[in-house]
Each structure stands twice: as C-alpha cells, then as structure tokens.
Amino acid sequence: MSHVVARCPLCNQKSSVPDGAAFQCHNDTCAEDAERIRNPREVITREQMMRDCAVVYYVAFGNRIRIGTTTDLAGRMKALPYDEFVAFEFGGYHLARQRRAQFSGARITVTWLERSDQELKTWIRQLRAAMEYPNDATRSATRAVKRRLLGLEVR
C-alpha cells in the first residue's frame, strides 16, 4: 500500500498515512504543539528584559541620598553602602539622570544628593506612598520586579 505524507492541520507536523485513508497525526506532542501555534509565547530578549526591569533606586546613607539604576537590584543592594533603601521606581539610566537633574539643587556629587532637600523629600514621600508596602521599599521593589519578570505587571 502506498503512503502519502501530509501535514497535520493542528500541529503542522508531517505524518505518513496510507493513501486514501483518513489523515492521522503521528506526532506524540500534537496537542502541545498545536497549543504553541495558537498561543505563541512572547520571546523576550535580554535587552528588553533589562529595559523593562531596570529600577531607579533611592538609598540613604547618613545625610545623603543616592539615586542610581540597576537591572540587578538584589546584587546592587549587596554591593552598595547604604543605611536604608528608601524608594524605587521602574526606569533605567535615562530616568536616573533625569531625576538627578530634577533635584540638582540637592546635588553633592553626581549620584549623591542632600537628604534634607525639601523637593527630594516630597518626591520620595510620593514614591513611597505608591509602593505596595510604603514602609518596606526593599520588599515592595523585590515583589514589583518579580511581577514584572513574570509578566504580571500591567504597563
């Protein structure tokens, strides 16, 4: 008996079937493959992920506030000297630079600002009020980054 090779209309894999017989898919993972075709998982590049999950952080050290940015918050927090992680917002290098310019009146160095600056204090209060746990920036940031990595964050 001759066979013909046809593509499964569901999984798109080739199967050999007897000529004249009804098509039968021989792909063991037909259902899974068909599902992947129906709902292609979004492929996220490392660059996209870094951009989406970059965080602008505000840490206090003595009478200073540092505004910086990182795509590895946990790692950065281990490496930085600070007394308190006070606030965060999603954003990368450009946002961090924009914030430093915004509070240039409080500037001590490029990244360190005067903690007592009123405008900066007001801004940090606003950021904290918007956090999931207004009194725990570390926990709020960790959870926000995780949600975003898992694609649960609405942007």
Ligand SMILES: [Zn+2]
């Ligand atoms: Zn199939």
